[in-house]
Amino acid sequence: MKKRHFSQKYLRIETLPTLFCPGCFNGVVINALSKALEEEGVASLRGYVFVSGIGCSSWIPSPYILADSLHVLHGRAVAVAMGVKLANPKLEVIVIGGDGDLASIGISHLIHAARRNLDIVVIMVNNLVYGMTRGQQSPTTPRGLETTTTPYGSFEYPIDMCRVLRETNANYVARWTIAHFFQLKDSIREALFRLRRGFRYIEVVAPCTTYVARRLGLKPSSILRDLLKNSKRVEEIRRGDTIGEDSIVVGIFKSEDKPGYIELYQDYSMRARGVQSG
Amino acid sequence: MARHDEKSILLGGIGGQGIVYATTLLAKALFAEGYYVAQLQSYGAEVRGGAVIGWIVYSTQPIVSPFTDVFDTVLVLHQKALEEIEKKKFTYTRLIVENDLVSSTIEADYRYPIHRVAKKLGLEGNENIIALGILAGHGIVSREELRKLLESNKKNIRALEEGVKLVARD
């Protein structure tokens, strides 16, 4: 009998193969997440709730992951996740989405969830463009990249969500590329099973194979090499260093263990119970 | 046009005079007396400085409509409120006005120097409560119920009693 791949227990087999483009790096994210769960001995995803918005990476949990999942409006995954987590804090709530979903239309929810240190894990798959709608510029598109809406090369300054979120009350902020598979998997383990509380954000730089790589005439393998070559570890950057626009700063930007929103709210409720109504 | 047992009162003034608060207290006192009461007020940005009105419809039976342009009693603490009432073409049976802040050309049924009394007795800022005392003095609302609502504030209780006295002196 053929041995089942370890990840199959976490997937809706009947939905495979995925609808992702050939060579799409979303598979690497599914793999890293599965490996993290496997290494932690998770047998089933009961008690996990995945929330995703609109975009290619939002399809990772819905329909492919065998768990409760809410596939919600564009940009609103974090807001829905907040409702789920507050209504039942026992649930482990994971948001998976892209740069368009989380860093553009949904950025305010992301930042406010981080401000509150809301007890959820957010995995942002940063493919550098709007992939599903055919390769338009996104807030993370590097300058110079030709996209369908910047046919002469993007000229806008992109946003670095890790630097933004580092300045909030988020407990954990990390970025890896799909060329850092083991570090990514370890970050997921760290966020889900070691820290366990507060807002935990993991960004994965996973350039869209169709609208970034193919446009640049790059093969997936050479993309991996480029990602490794251009990566710069966050701990090696000193104040005042200039970072080239081609560089991708990777590593753990922040790791703390402050109480998250749930604990703060529970304390607040206890205080409220001590006060008579007016 | 009000039903025989349905009564209506309007309080008017300008922002800062505590008209909405006084209307609420009056309404709560009438409710405590056992009436059905509907209370409304102008609410919004103009509450700071412009005319403010609050009104009450009360009855021994459920209130059919909180909206009326016919009032049994109108009490105004400022000319601006009276102008607002004229603009709205409200009609009324009894008009009670603040003596100094409402033009002397206005034909009122009663005029009381509310502000002068407040100033003399150190009750500035409590003119609205003096006005409630006047309504109690006229037997429109129970002085006891108002006292119960104002219990926690000695100055308010004094203001209420001064209002009652103003009517008694008439």
Add this chain to the structure above:
Amino acid sequence: MNRVFITGNEAVAYGALAAGCNFYAGYPITPSSEIMHLMARELPRRGGVFVQVEDEIAAINALIGASWAGSRAMTATSGPGFSLMQEGLGYAVMTETPLVVVDVMRAGPATGQATKPAQGDLMQARWGRHGDQVLPVLAPSSPQECYDLVIRAFTIAEELRTPVVVLSDEFIGHGREVVELAGEVRIPSRRRPRSAREPPFYSEDPRVPPPMPRLGDGFNVLVTGSTHDGFGYRDTRSFDTHYKLVKRIWDKIWLNRDTIFDYEAVGIDDAIIGFVAYGSTARSVAKSVEILRREGIRAGYIKLKTLWPIDTKPIEVLAERVEAIIVPELSLGQLVFDIERAAKNYTKIYSFNKVGGGEPIYPRELVELARKVLSR
């Protein structure tokens, strides 16, 4: 029974608490904020969740998440916030998520006369979302009805697995009146599936909503705003799946119209002139009918407590009897379209419109209009 003297906004909050609402997410906006203030005071100490979120979009979406996690969820807002919630409401319709949204109407469009009362959101409450959808819209005309109808809104939401909108307005929200609070209210709980074989998004009888699994109960539920089959699997291609889904959700509300639709008819048996109204305006109508009757003019009215779905039969009955129907609204006229649709073949219809400046429609104005109409 507990007799209290409270505003419509307070009555909304007390109604929600009586109905077992245990999740509130909201964003400040006048004239609805007092609802949020009361929920902020009460929910944390009752073991519920209150959260002030970053915007109205977050509010409606947090409600969706909370509802799927098993909560009874509500938010309250006014025009601008209600506009921002429309996409989320559409998602709640498509995923059959029970929740309650209270819109305390103010004069718009845009910022309009912030906080001045109006009744201009009727069509938006019905049709504000894109696509084919329908959701129940209830309309209280007093603090008492705020209390009663919010309880009813939760009942309908749970029974039919649907979002419900309650349209209040500034007069009702800030007006204080006597309210009888119920001792205890029992709201039916939403039906849960017994096994994973029961489809959470399909039912044979469109009048009966499918059972709703709760997150964390092991059903591996797939919730999506995309067109989906009975088990939540996305199907964005086939005619059958889409048509069956949106038609079933549509029918769920329309075929239950008899139970959702609620109205009061006063004096219509012998009326020669009729009014149809809702919300605070219905109060002036009631008063004007009382005055007209006292003057010997046989007037009657229908007060709509449900604005959607609407059953036009009672309006047709009224139309057959009277010489004219007057439809007063604190807007340029929206409800009047329904009345025309139902009654224009039977009688004359007059729209009476007034909006802005915090001006109500006074009973006297309606009495005068009725006299004028009858003398024509």
